[in-house]
Amino acid sequence: MEYIKKANDISMEITEETENTVKQIIKDVKSSGDEAVQMYEKKFSQSSRPLRVTEEEMEESIAALPEETKVLIERIVDRVTKFAEAQMECLLPLDKDFGDGIRMGHRIIPVEKVGAYVPGGRFPLLSSGPMVTAPAKVAGAKRIIACSPANYNGSIHPAVLYGLKCSGATDVFAIGGAQAVAAMALGTETVPEVDVISGPGNRFVAEAKRQVFGRVGIDLIAGPSEILVFADETSNPKACAADLLAQAEHDPNSRAILVSLSKEQAEAVIEEVEQLLETFAETSPAHEAWSSGGEVLVVDSLEEGIKCCNDYAIEHLHVHIPQHETFKDQFKHYGSLFSGEESSVVFSDKVSGTNHTLPTHRGARYTGGLWVGNYVKVATHQTITGNGTQYLAEHATAQSEIEGLEGHRLSAEWRLKN
Template sequence: MEYLKRAESHEQTFSEEVEKTVKEIISNIKANGDAAVKEYEERFSQSVRPLRVSEEEIEKSISELPENVKVLIDRVVERISAFAEAQLNCILPLEKDFGSGIHMGHRIIPVEKVGAYIPGGRFPLLSSGPMVVAPAKVAGAKQIIACSPANYKGGIHPAVLYGLKRSGATDIFAIGGAQAIAAMAYGTESVPEVDVIGGPGNRFVAEAKRQVFGKVGIDLIAGPSEVLVFADETAEPKKCAADLLAQAEHDPYARAIMVSTSRTMAEETIQEVDRFLKEFSSNSPAHDSWANMGEVIVAETLEEGLDICNDYAIEHLHVHVKDSRSLMDRLHNYGSLFLNSDSSVVFSDKVSGTNHTLPTDRAARYTGGLWVGNYVKVVTHQEITGAGIELLASHAAEQSEIEGLEGHHLSAALRLAENNVTSKTGN
């Protein structure tokens, strides 16, 4: 393995300073509710508007949105919802006998109140709202609270508002940052308290989600965008370069990485990246991202390349390798996988239907991305009768006596007595 280009730095999502700031924000909002939220909105966003976005404001804002943009968002909502529905249909309820008189199972129950955080970002990303909200709607959430920064003419961008309404958001608030997460987690006079919070955000949002976890559920903690392009000698340098830059432009700390089994192809891709970047606007985050975070690695063999991919556990793994599907079973650490050179990550970012809220910072070692399953609970139940009581109560009584748990033994032994059964311990 050889680095042709190595990252100069690596963004740390969490720091003591960020942790302390977020802790203070959460504590203040817990104690002072709306007043604290408004304080932070004015300080961080220069926003002095009402927290709740009224139906009148939503309608007026959406009326200014061009019809072609609405058509695009409608398609996004439709496709994300369709994929979420297909996923939900895979999570089946269970009812089964596990021996005579032992009936057990589980139910699929939607989370009642969902909090959706939608970043403001540098651009109004049309898919961000639907990605977080549509799966919650499909899951069956009764109330979906959406928060997004008021960074467009004193409010939320019309395209974001339209996407939130079309996806099923029931309440929308012009609140950003850690204060939005705290408000949804603990509730204020205006913002309802939720059960689970989903959605990406900056390091303050990520840290806030980390700190409120336990009080509420969260989907995952997602940092700046990541992509790893895995390529062999058959790959096209222009496509590889374009795919790297598509994610690099999200954030100065986005990570665009290439792993190639061909030195020639890797070197040509670097040249193409440099050529493309000359055409990018001077303020594009892609410049800093590629300069400071970009990496290019040459693997000696295909096997080594696969090992590198699995070790990076990257958010987006795009395989530009001949017969890429044949490698699928050997790749297991990624947020989302893109097979063949034309399966652009951009399709998933925008409209294909899979979710673009995905694990970063090697979290793909233990989790996937946001999906409809984040908004449902799989809860078990059991009904024990007849012979099942004899079997389980006898076992439980004996085990409880060994463990010295008097209450457990009592509860099991009462069932034995009622069914005229003597446990093996003679009690």
């Protein structure tokens, strides 16, 4: 393995300052509700508007949206919804016998109230709202509370509002940052308390989700976008470069990594990246992301390359090697896999239907990211009768005696006697 370009060390640790800032925000929202939320909105977003986006405000805002933009958003909602429905079909209830008189199973129960955080960010991302809210609607959530920063003419961008409306949000609030997460987790006079909070955000949003976890569920804690392109001598350098920069432009701390079986190809990709960057606006985050977080390495074999990909456990894994289908199952750790040169990560970012809220910082070792399953509970049940009661009670009584748990023994023993 040889590094052609090495990324700078990027600390993934939450700073003490961020942790303490978020802790104070949550404490203030808990004690002062709407008053604290509005104080932080004014402090961080210079917003003094009402927290709730009314139906009238939403309709007026959406009315100014071009029809072609509405069509794009409707297509996003449709495709994300259909993929979530297909996933939901895989989640089946269970009810079967596990011995004479022992019947057990589980039910698929929707989470009742979902909190959807939709970042404002540098651009009004049309897909962000539907990616978080549409699967919640498919799962059967009764109420979907969405929060997004008021960073567009004193409100939420009309495209974001339309996406939320089409994908099932029942309540929309113009609140951003940690104060939005705190409001949804704790509840205020205006913002309902939720059961689960989902959606990406900046470091304050991520830290707020970490601190409220336990009181509410969360999907995952995701950071800036990541991509690893796996290539060989046949892979097109310009296509690889374009795919790397597509994710690098999300954030200055984005990670864009090339793992190649060919040094010549790797060097050609670097050259293409540098040329393409000259066409990007000077303010594009892609410049800093590539400079500090871009990484290029050459591996000696396909096996070493696959191991390298698994070690990175990257958010987006894009395989540009033509024979990708023959070794696809060897990839074990990724947020989402893109097989073949034509399978652009951008398609998933925008409209293919798979979710773009994915694990970063090697979180792909233990999760695949946001999906419809985040919005349901798999709750078990059991009915024990007759011979099943006798069998289990004998075991439980003996085990409780060994463990010294008198109450457990009495409960099991009563079943034996009766």
